[in-house]
Amino acid sequence: MAKATKKQALGRGLSALLKDPENDINTATDKNADKVVGNIIELDLDKIEVNPFQPRSNFNDEAIKELAASIRELGVIQPITVRKLGFNEYQLVSGERRYRASKLLGLETIPAYIRIANDQESLEMALVENIQRQDLDPIEIALSYQRLIDEINLTQEKLSERVGKKRSTIANYLRLLKLDPIIQTGMRDGFLSMGHGRALVNIDKKQDQISLYEKIIFDNLSVRDTESAVKAYHADEAPKVEVTKTIKKEASVFVRKGIKELTDALSVKVDIKSTDNARGKITIPFKSQEEFDRIKKLITGA
Structure with missing residues (x-):
């Protein structure tokens, strides 16, 4: 526990260093750059902007809320990664879910690794790191x-x-x-x-x-x-775009009659989909439990 406290205190100390205009760090060769790059630092959330190169475009609101609940109990376990834009200004490279969850909680700071990278390097870091994630969908990866x-x-x-x-x-x-x-x-x-x-x-x-x-x-x-x-x-062995037209021609008589009779009997708009060999499915919609019970009673008689 003592080590964790010391590490957190160090992060706050480095944070103060970054807010000093006389110690502005822009390249890896600047004074005190070795104290910043690669270390975990507590950064103000309002000084961090989202990454325009972020490959993920879908963020599940419920998942963000669950992560926020975890952060409320345990804190941000894995620091985010940012790159330095200017004096006390940063941009996310990775960790947008943690960033969003922390903002949702109203936190003022978040632990972060600082990188010094240009736009191309930032894009590559963000894309490569995100590709390694297990929860990206195939299109996001592509x-x-x-x-x-x-x-x-x-x-x-x-x-x-x-x-x-x-x-x-x-x-x-x-x-x-x-x-x-x-x-x-x-x-x-x-x-x-x-x-x-x-x-x-x-x-x-x-x-x-x-x-x-x-x-x-x-x-x-x-x-x-x-x-x-x-x-x-x-192999041209099965119907393609013309499937719907074929169904209408070969099954239109009994399907049209069946739709009308079922719709009248159940008082809901019944949908019937049939294949050319007279097989198919009947879909009966309902909007509430009461309507479901009514339809069930009409069908079963019970």
Whole structure:
């Protein structure tokens, strides 16, 4: 406990050093730079700005609140990393969730490691560090790889060395960016896995990608099922965009009649989806427990 207290006191002492205009540190060769760079320092939260190079764009509010509750009890266990912009001004390199949670709690300071880096170095540090995280979705990772290639001018081979991933792995992530934006959003929201995305990207026409994407969601297709569907698509063995039209032609009579009869009987707008071999699903919506109980009673008679 004594060591922790001493370390915290040291952080506050270095914080005071950084607020002294006569000791402004801008490069690694400046006086007292060795006391600052690489040490944990308590920084004022209002002197830190968010990182425009942050690859993560989705922050779960509930997860931030849970982290805030943990910080309230235990403090910030892992310091954030910042880079120095100017006198007593800093920018996040990594740790935005901890930064947001601390601000949510109304804390005034946060423990931080200080780095001295230019824009390109900051971008690379932020992207590479975030790529190593386990909770990024496949599209966030793919976008981070693409930014490293475009903005740091890395080849896939050099990128492979920087992030410690096989070149084939990087290529598979980058191919996901060829998916229609609707499908990319579905992956980011967790409706599709990377395996689904890797299969879908083999379909060039965006509208046909979306048609199969909707089928994956509706029929809860596995990755293997999706791969088989893509093979069938290329072999022209299965209906593609024309699926809905085919259903309407071959099953329109009994489906239209059934929808009307069920809607009238249950007093809710019933939806029926059917395949060309007369198989399908009936969807009955309800808006409350009372409505659910009413529908259940009408169907079961109990």
